[in-house]
């Protein structure tokens with residue numbers, strides 16, 4: 001079986017087991033993590049020595065927006081600040097930094113590129129230091145150091161996370177972004193060729209081996225080949241005890257089960273993932289947009305409803321579709337990717353919607369095409385992603401709910417839009433191909449779902465109070481309406497509300513207790529913490545003390 005292996009020169013450190021090294025550690029079993037300014041915080045010399053241990057790869061955080069302020073980090077630089085503001089929406093601006101993140105809410109405006117030069121620029125909720133890791137030895141050294149000094153650990157990969165996982169006040173981060181070598185291997189015996197496709201995210205910059213695959217991961221190939229978690233064959237991981245383990249279907253099978261779909265950041269730090277790839281194939285794709293401005297409301301909704309009503313045909317044909325609609329910008333389906341489906345078949349599924357648009361005389365833009373390879377269709381149709389931070393919640397809608405509650409769903413969508421929410425959907429059918437059942441921790445509910453539907457308000461760039469208000473509205477008012485319509489349903493952890501009530505069940509389903517057992521086996525001292533990760537409810541971020549992480 002061919003697979004893609006993300007490898008980084010995997011020197012297994014000195015192979016030492018850490019229990020002996022940690023005998024004199026100061027990981028207190030109660031209380032809070034050590035915080036900058038505490039007497040337990042390492043001295044400058046302590047950090048310098050650690051920097052030597054990791055070969056000079058320690059980076060002290062300088063917030064990227066420090067160029068926009070007069071602060072301890074330097075003075076306001078108008079030109080550099082303007083440039084940064086222009087680059088802010090691009091994921092690259094953030095994942096190339098050792099400390100920035102794409103969900104600005106979680107940096108808590110402690111150093112915001114859009115506030116006035118004399119407003120604060122402090123570390124705040126940013127990590128304090130990062131280790132620019134290049135192998136498992138760096139992971140081990142960092143874990144040993146945080147254990148010794150009781151420091152909060154954060155795992156940062158490509159920092160696309162929406163829920164505040166990739167930052168943390170007073171933390172030392174393992175920054176895995178530069179470990180992205182790839183190798184095509186025959187999983188049983190080495191060979192290699194190119195011309196393969198895999199189940200990546202719709203956004204090309206999402207990290208594959210990090211939060212994405214561990215959280216289930218959906219993207220343009222998911223209806224055809226199943227979600228990313230199902231592609232995993234083997235994980236290489238450093239545990240909370242500093243041990244390097246290989247988890248697959250033969251060894252450390254419980255860890256393999258947990259990492260494949262059980263959410264990242266809590267069982268260990270992944271250094272390598274081996275995942276399946278498939279021969280590339282002919283593919284079709286389409287996009288469609290139509291404005292709402294100047295269009296009669298009922299006619300516009302008639303067209304939207306027709307599209308949504310027909311959409312299960314897309315999923316049953318192996319397509320993955322992304323669409324959104326809102327009062328101001330109208331309807332956007334950008335795009336639908338159909339690996340293996342001829343253009344004419346895709347056209348047939350979209351025809352009823354195009355007919356409706358014609359019938360109501362709604363101007364629209366429609367483009368459809370066929371390509372020799374899936375990669376070509378992806379390159380052409382999947383627009384470069386910009387980050388547009390929003391205050392959001394989401395819900396998975398099963399095929400049964402879709403069929404039995406279609407009218408109620410449409411009327412809730414309409415209520416959302418009339419109240420200025422944007423409604424986005426990623427739609428797939430991850431069980432259409434009749435693959436044999438997988439033994440992993442992806443919540444089986446995901447396999448029943450057709451829609452991951454996200455409803456959101458924009459995030460204000462500089463007004464914290466306003467955003468808090470929008471979060472209460474989303475979590476307290478708009479989410480319960482969707483929950484009432486879909487009792488017992490779940491949400492996709494990667495695109496969800498970080499304040500989701502009952503998140504253990506809503507994000508992990510009935511797997512939660514077993515996942516927690518596995519977490520405790522491989523991380524008995526609770527070194528790993530990430531917001532809404534398995535076991536994270538044993539901690540809280542104490543905002544009265546600057547966001548310090550404390551035992552609940």
Ligand SMILES: Cc1cc2nc3c(=O)[nH]c(=O)nc-3n(C[C@H](O)[C@H](O)[C@H](O)COP(=O)(O)OP(=O)(O)OC[C@H]3O[C@@H](n4cnc5c(N)ncnc54)[C@H](O)[C@@H]3O)c2cc1C
Pocket residue numbers: 091102155156157158159160161162165166167176200201202203205206207208209210211212215216217218219264265266268269270271385386387494495530
């Ligand atoms: C613009 C954009 C587009 C997106 N599109 C999609 C999409 O099409 N499909 C989809 O499914 N999701 C999508 N997402 C969501 C995305 O899957 C998640 O945000 C995911 O967590 C990103 O992974 P990352 O490694 O880039 O993120 P990070 O923020 O670096 O990681 C998130 C968390 O995962 C854990 N983690 C990361 N690396 C490791 C590791 N090596 N070992 C252990 N734990 C680790 C850590 O807890 C970390 O904090 C999108 C997000 C954005 C911002």
Ligand SMILES: *[C@@H]1O[C@H](CO)[C@@H](O)[C@H](O)[C@H]1NC(C)=O
Pocket residue numbers: 026028033034039040150
């Ligand atoms: C151990 O940690 C505690 C609490 O953080 C701190 O007060 C103490 O000074 C530390 N002891 C040593 C030996 O570092």
Ligand SMILES: *[C@@H]1O[C@H](CO)[C@@H](O)[C@H](O)[C@H]1NC(C)=O
Pocket residue numbers: 048051055056057058059060
């Ligand atoms: C770590 O060492 C490198 C190389 O000497 C140096 O460039 C870097 O600034 C050091 N990091 C810290 C946080 O001191």
Ligand SMILES: *[C@@H]1O[C@H](CO)[C@@H](O)[C@H](O)[C@H]1NC(C)=O
Pocket residue numbers: 059098132133134178
């Ligand atoms: C991190 O390390 C990589 C090599 O692994 C290097 O190319 C990169 O410049 C380093 N980044 C920083 C910010 O030090």
Ligand SMILES: *[C@@H]1O[C@H](CO)[C@@H](O)[C@H](O)[C@H]1NC(C)=O
Pocket residue numbers: 246248250251
């Ligand atoms: C499992 O571990 C054993 C013992 O270390 C090893 O011989 C075997 O190759 C491993 N199997 C896999 C599939 O990794």
Ligand SMILES: *[C@@H]1O[C@H](CO)[C@@H](O)[C@H](O)[C@H]1NC(C)=O
Pocket residue numbers: 253254255257439440
């Ligand atoms: C699936 O894997 C888990 C973890 O190793 C194991 O406990 C369980 O028995 C397996 N289930 C099946 C049906 O093979």
Ligand SMILES: *[C@@H]1O[C@H](CO)[C@@H](O)[C@H](O)[C@H]1NC(C)=O
Pocket residue numbers: 292297300326327417418
């Ligand atoms: C429909 O009409 C209302 C005003 O009555 C308006 O607020 C809303 O944005 C309109 N558009 C859509 C797409 O529903």
Ligand SMILES: *[C@@H]1O[C@H](CO)[C@@H](O)[C@H](O)[C@H]1NC(C)=O
Pocket residue numbers: 361363
């Ligand atoms: C359709 O809309 C166009 C403008 O978008 C207008 O010129 C035309 O008269 C309309 N036709 C009908 C039948 O309403």
Ligand SMILES: *[C@@H]1O[C@H](CO)[C@@H](O)[C@H](O)[C@H]1NC(C)=O
Pocket residue numbers: 287288289334365367380381383
């Ligand atoms: C649709 O896809 C084409 C081809 O890539 C692109 O040029 C166009 O901008 C897209 N339209 C929309 C509205 O996304």
Ligand SMILES: *[C@@H]1O[C@H](CO)[C@@H](O)[C@H](O)[C@H]1NC(C)=O
Pocket residue numbers: 312315316398399429430431432433447448449450
């Ligand atoms: C997915 O497709 C299969 C095969 O057509 C079908 O049996 C199943 O009901 C579909 N599931 C969903 C969630 O749409």
Ligand SMILES: *[C@@H]1O[C@H](CO)[C@@H](O)[C@H](O)[C@H]1NC(C)=O
Pocket residue numbers: 108125464543544546547
């Ligand atoms: C964010 O900052 C505000 C004050 O600016 C403070 O009230 C709040 O507790 C902080 N929250 C976090 C998450 O740090």
